Amino acid sequence: MRSIIQKYMEGRANEKEQKELLVWLRKKDSRVDFDSQKLDWERNLNSQYFPKGGEKVWHEIQDHMLNVSFEGWQHSKKMSWMLKIAAVFLLLIGLSTSTWFLLRGHDGGTMYTSIMADKGQVSKAVLPDGSIIWLNSGSEIKYNNRFGEGNRLVELQGEAYFKVTKNADLPFSVNNSELTVRVFGTAFNVKAFDSDDEIDIVLEEGSVGLIPLGAKKAVYNMVPGQHANFNKLNKKLLVRHVNTTRFTSWKEGIVNIFDQPLFLVVERLENRYNQHFELEEEVKDIHFTFTIKNESLSDIIKLMEKIAPVKAEQKENTIVFRLDKTQKLKLP
The missing domain is CATH 3.55.50.30 (Phage tail protein beta-alpha-beta fold)
Incomplete structure (x- = not known):
């Protein structure tokens, strides 16, 4: 397990290794070993990664730093289920930004994880299934403790760019109050602030289906290079071809x-x-x-x-x- 933890810290663990680590971390005693190896890894950063002490190297290492939140986990059996999504595989990527992880309960005992980007910040995180998200300023995503096993459903308030890991058996969905974006593996941007009257989707790779609230299937399947605008007031959908960089470059600042x-x-x-x-x-x-x-x-x-x-x-x-x-x- 030591080699897998090392690869995970460096962002090199594949999906199979991540799942193996996930199962291992459900055991309380494993957390002690994990924290110890994580501490050793961090202590060795100076000698391994800073031979010249350059700022550029420091930011490269920041891309691999792990930010976990386990406060009170040992006091709740429910929290052990939460570990697989709430903390273990959320990587805080160094973009001179901040990400906050909020753990909370919901009706019926379902546990949720929220990832938020503060105003004036852009945040990047890796989800339990290996998918990567970038959150724009003032945005938030939320998903439950079945994510990666029973579903790949994310609720979005704000703007996010998704690079989704392919899984034909378990489609990835982004929900908001009026529209669902369903994909199997692709790269796309969704802007859906609650305060806005419109929802914007821009597709860079793959394909996505757009499912309005109450519909059972997609009313439109997008292709790369398209921008879809959904009006929440009149329910009209407008699609056009665009230069996608204009809509997605925010994730690079x-x-x-x-x-x-x-x-x-x-x-x-x-x-x-x-x-x-x-x-x-x-x-x-x-x-x-x-x-x-x-x-x-x-x-x-x-x-x-x-x-x-x-x-x-x-x-x-x-x-x-x-x-x-x-x-x-x-x-x-």
């Missing part, structure tokens, strides 16, 4: 704003920088196109003021966008 009105732009900025904005009515529909990489919020605001007739003013904890009438007079 890049935000693409393409011909979007200011009221949508500030939503992206609020998620990116955890900053509250207000808009005067005159500027809400002014459109912007630009890309955010590593720029500060102040740099982005200066850019916006240069390319459009807007002026940003700080009022306590809020930034207010107003119409810059002086600049407007200079426009052709």
Whole structure:
């Protein structure tokens, strides 16, 4: 088991090895051995991974660091079932971000795991079946203790990118209040904030089926390169071909704003920088196109003021966008 733990710590364990480790970890005594080997692995990081002490090397090792949460597990038999999904195979990947794991009960004794990304953060985690997810700022996924065995069902609030491990016998599903995205193994992005009137799905690899609330089968099967927009109010579905990078680059820390009105732009900025904005009515529909990489919020605001007739003013904890009438007079 030592070799499997070593491979798991380094992110090299295959699906069979992960399942073997999972069964072993259900035993209480195994946790002691696991923690001991994990501690030894961490102690050896300096000599094994930092020969030059470079920051780049440090971040590479951060990609393999394990973040587990087992508080109170020994006091509940139910929690032993939870281990297989709640903590064992959730890897916190170093993206200069934070992920929080919240364990809680639900009706009928079913246990759930929630993974959340704080405002202004992007988080990455590995699910028990080996699937990888990226969570955008202010987003959350939730799944129950049968995940990976009886189901592969994830509930999403917010935006997430999924790279799903193939399993023809157990399809992977992403649910929200109005739409289910069902896949067998693929790479795709779903944006489904509760506060939004629309759900957006972008498919990069494989195929997915879209199942509206109450439907028994997919009303549309997407192919790579497509963007599907589902309106929660009128239940209409619109599909078009797009450059998928514009919708998925956020997981690499890049935000693409393409011909979007200011009221949508500030939503992206609020998620990116955890900053509250207000808009005067005159500027809400002014459109912007630009890309955010590593720029500060102040740099982005200066850019916006240069390319459009807007002026940003700080009022306590809020930034207010107003119409810059002086600049407007200079426009052709």
